[in-house]
Amino acid sequence: MSGGSESVSIKVVITKDYWEMSRLAARIIADVIRSKPNIVLGLATGGTPEGCYRELVRMHKEEGLDFSQVITFNLDEYVGLPLDHPQSYHHYMDVHLFNHVNIKRENIHIPDGTAEDLEKHCREYEEAIKKAGGIDLQLLGIGRNGHIGFNEPGSPFNSRTRVVKLTETTRRDNARFFGSLDEVPTHAITMGLATIMEARKILLLASGLNKAEAVAKAVEGPKTPDVPASILQDHPDCTFIIDREAASKLKGRYEKTFSDER
Numbered sequence: 059m060s061g062g063s064e065s066v067s068i069k070v071v072i073t074k075d076y077w078e079m080s081r082l083a084a085r086i087i088a089d090v091i092r093s094k095p096n097i098v099l100g101l102a103t104g105g106t107p108e109g110c111y112r113e114l115v116r117m118h119k120e121e122g123l124d125f126s127q128v129i130t131f132n133l134d135e136y137v138g139l140p141l142d143h144p145q146s147y148h149h150y151m152d153v154h155l156f157n158h159v160n161i162k163r164e165n166i167h168i169p170d171g172t173a174e175d176l177e178k179h180c181r182e183y184e185e186a187i188k189k190a191g192g193i194d195l196q197l198l199g200i201g202r203n204g205h206i207g208f209n210e211p212g213s214p215f216n217s218r219t220r221v222v223k224l225t226e227t228t229r230r231d232n233a234r235f236f237g238s239l240d241e242v243p244t245h246a247i248t249m250g251l252a253t254i255m256e257a258r259k260i261l262l263l264a265s266g267l268n269k270a271e272a273v274a275k276a277v278e279g280p281k282t283p284d285v286p287a288s289i290l291q292d293h294p295d296c297t298f299i300i301d302r303e304a305a306s307k308l309k310g311r312y313e314k315t316f317s318d319e320r
C-alpha cells in the first residue's frame with residue numbers, strides 16, 4: 059500500500075423484494091432512534107421510501123417507537139408548489155409519516171419552495187442543519203439518471219442547498235404523480251451533494267429493474283458528477299439496501315438477505 063488515502067466502498071445489501079427492503083430500512087432507522095432518541099434524520103420522498111415509512115408508522119403504533127425528540131430535515135421540495143398541494147413534499151411527508159407519529163411540528167424541516175427569497179432560504183436551511191448538530195442518518199432514493207436529492211447529472215460534488223432546474227428525465231418520471239407533464243414544476247430546492255456527504259450515516263434504497271443501471275454505475279462505475287450518486291463511494295458509512303431487481307446489473311458479489319434456493 060502506498061500511504062495514499064484509504065479507499066472506502068459502498069456496502070450493498072440485496073433483499074428479496076420491495077417489502078423486505080422497506081422492513082430492513084425501517085428496522086435500521088428504528089434502532090438508531092432507540093439508541094439516540096433526539097436523532098437528526100435526513101428524509102427522502104418519492105415512491106421508494108413509502109414502504110419504509112409505512113413500517114415506521116406501524117412500529118410507532120404497535121411497538122411504541124417514539125418520535126417525540128426526533129428532528130428531521132427533508133432533502134428537497136419543488137419550487138412554486140403551495141405547501142398543501144397534493145404533490146408537494148410537505149404534503150407527502152404528512153400523509154406518509156408525520157401525521158401518524160408523535161413528532162413535534164417544530165422539529166420538522168422541509169425546504170419551502172414558496173419562499174420569497176429562495177437563495178436566502180437555502181442558506182438558512184444549511185444553517186439550521188448545522189445548528190441541529192448535523193444529520194446523523196440520511197435516507198436516500200436514486201433517480202434513473204443517478205440523481206440523489208434533486209442533484210441532477212453534472213451537479214458539482216461541492217454543491218450545497220440551492221435551487222436547481224429539473225432534467226426532462228426527472229420531470230417525465232415524476233409526471234406519474236401529476237395530471238400531466240406540464241404540471242410538473244421545472245425547478246426544485248435540494249440539499250447539495252456536499253450537504254448529503256456530511257451526514258454521519260447514509261442509507262440509499264432502490265427497487266425495481268428501472269433502477270438497476272443507476273445502482274450499478276453508482277456502486278461500481280467511475281466517480282463522476284455525471285452520476286451524482288457515485289460520490290457516495292467516498293462516504294465512510296454508506297449502505298445501499300436494494301432489491302434483487304435493482305441489483306441485477308451489479309457485477310460484484312454482495313450480501314444477500316435471502317437464499318438463492320427455490
Ligand code: F6R
Nearest residue numbers: 102103104105106199200201207
Ligand atoms: C426525493 C428525492 C429523489 C428520489 C428519486 C427516486 O426526495 O430525493 O432523489 O429519491 O427521484 O424517486 P422514486 O423513489 O419515486 O423512484
